[in-house]
Amino acid sequence: MINRELIRIKIVQLTYAYYQNGNKLMDSAEKELLFSLSKxxxxxxxxxxxIVAITQEERKRVEVATxxxxxxxxxxxxxKFAYNKFAVQLEENKQLNEFAETQKQSWANSVEFVRGLCNQIEQSQAYIEYMSDTDSSYEADRELWRKLYRQLIQENEDLDQLLEEQSLYWNDDKEVVDTFVLKTIKRFEPExxxxxxLLPEYKDIEDKDxxxxxxxxxxxxxxxxxxxMSETSRNWDFSRLAYMDxxxxxxxxxxxxxxxxxxxSVTINEYVELAKLYSxxxxxxxxxxxxxxIARYLMSTGKLLKTIEDRPQRRQAPRRPATPRLNRAQQALEDGEVLRTRYAEQAEQAVQEQQEEKTTDAE
Structure with a gap:
């Protein structure tokens, strides 16, 4: 599941934190990177x-109504919705249940949010059409959850805020992770x-390496x-370059x-997109x-044995519009304060969570 796009994002964040927080221990920084990816x-x-929590809440409502x-x-x-065939299969999924048994975080601790989301679902056009449709196939049930996720979960500011409160790591991860949840829904088969x-943590060992x-x-x-950078920046004022750049x-x-x-071309396009997001x-x-x-300089001096291909613009799914809160964050980002604070907090949280995991294992 953890792909190279997400890996690049994490490395940008943690490299910045490595310098800004004064953490010069390479082994510790590397462990923090892998821990961040695991989150x-x-x-x-x-x-x-x-999805399971919503389904269980709906069953309670059906029981009361019954x-x-x-x-x-x-x-x-x-x-029909309370026993949606896809959701029931997900609820019984062995891997997901094994994961839940190892975690302290649970949607049972966010009951009001789950109830509010259930209310939104029941008022949605996708839900209304589903409940009135006579199609009771597994495919229809799975497609409903794909629609609900895209319409009510993928871009949900209340959920974003809740997740950020639960883990500082998740604020920047959700947009990428959402795509993998949707991919997982599509992959489910009743047999x-x-x-x-479910998707593995890494596609293969090469991505972790x-x-x-x-x-x-x-x-x-x-x-x-x-x-x-300095040798190839004669047409730019390298000394005034933003540190994130x-x-x-x-x-x-x-x-x-x-x-x-x-x-x-792939490398340049990837980091140009990251610069647009983080700098x-x-x-x-x-x-x-x-x-x-820089690439042309490295090739001309024999340090880089590659060629520069034509670089078509990278096609990306449209990102959600920035909220006023994010606009303020981007303004603060220019002087480095946001990342300095966020990733310092992440480092502290990582240490705390790792210590808690060791305590749990010892028990």
Whole structure:
């Protein structure tokens, strides 16, 4: 599940934190990177559990309505959504239940949010059409949850805020993790029953190695990579460059030089997009030009044995509009305060959570 897009995001965050927080212990920083990535996988499972929590809340409502109908002689409520075939299969999923048994966080601690989301679902057009449709197939049940997730969970500011309160890591992870939850819903097949496989934490060992190698190369060769930036920045004022831009380009250079199978065009496009998200409004175009110049310099001096292909614009799903809260955060980001604070808090939280895990294991 953890793909290279998410890995690059984490390395940008943690490389910045590595320098800003004064943490110069490479082994500790590497453990923090892997822990941060594992939290993204926790979020993936936690969001799948939200579907189960909603289903269980709906069953309680159906039970109350059934008792009322029996008592008053009214119409019996439909159980179609409460026993949605896809949701029942997910509820019984062996992997998801094993995950839940190891976690302290549970949607039982956020009952009011779950109830509010149930209310939104019951008022949605997708739910109304589903309940009135005579199609009772597994495919229809699965498709309903795909629609509900995209419409009411994927872009839900209340949920975003709740998740951020539960883990500082999750604020930046959800947009990527949402795509994997939707992919998982689509992959479910009824014949697999409780043994339906969820997405693995890493697609393969190569992606985990990619994370570690890229992070280590970025930190250990920092002086060299920054010299490359300085030598190719004659048309720019390198000394006035935003520090986040330096971090992003440093990681991009590390990727160019460390991974021969990744095309230069892919690397440049990926980090230009990250600059647009994490740095100043002008950073994307600046880093685009700088990385292109750096790549050509490295090739001309024999340090980079690649070629620069034509670079079509990377196609991306539209991102949600920035809220006023995010706009203020982006403004503060220009002087580094947001990331300095957030990733310092993340580091402290990581230490605390790791200590708690050790205590639990000892017990």
């Amino acid at each position: 993204a996988y926790d979020l993936y499972n936690y969001l799948l559990e939200l 008792q009322r109908a029996l008592r008053e002689g009214g119409e019996m409520p439909s159980q 697999n029953k409780a043994k339906q496989e 990619f994370a570690v190698k890229l992070f280590r190369a970025t930190i250990l060769n920092a002086d060299l990579y920054q010299r490359y 330096v971090v992003i380009m440093q990681i991009a250079i590390a990727e160019m030089l460390t991974f021969p199978n990744i095309p230069v 100043t409004p002008k950073s994307g175009s600046y880093i685009n030009g700088m990385l292109d110049a």
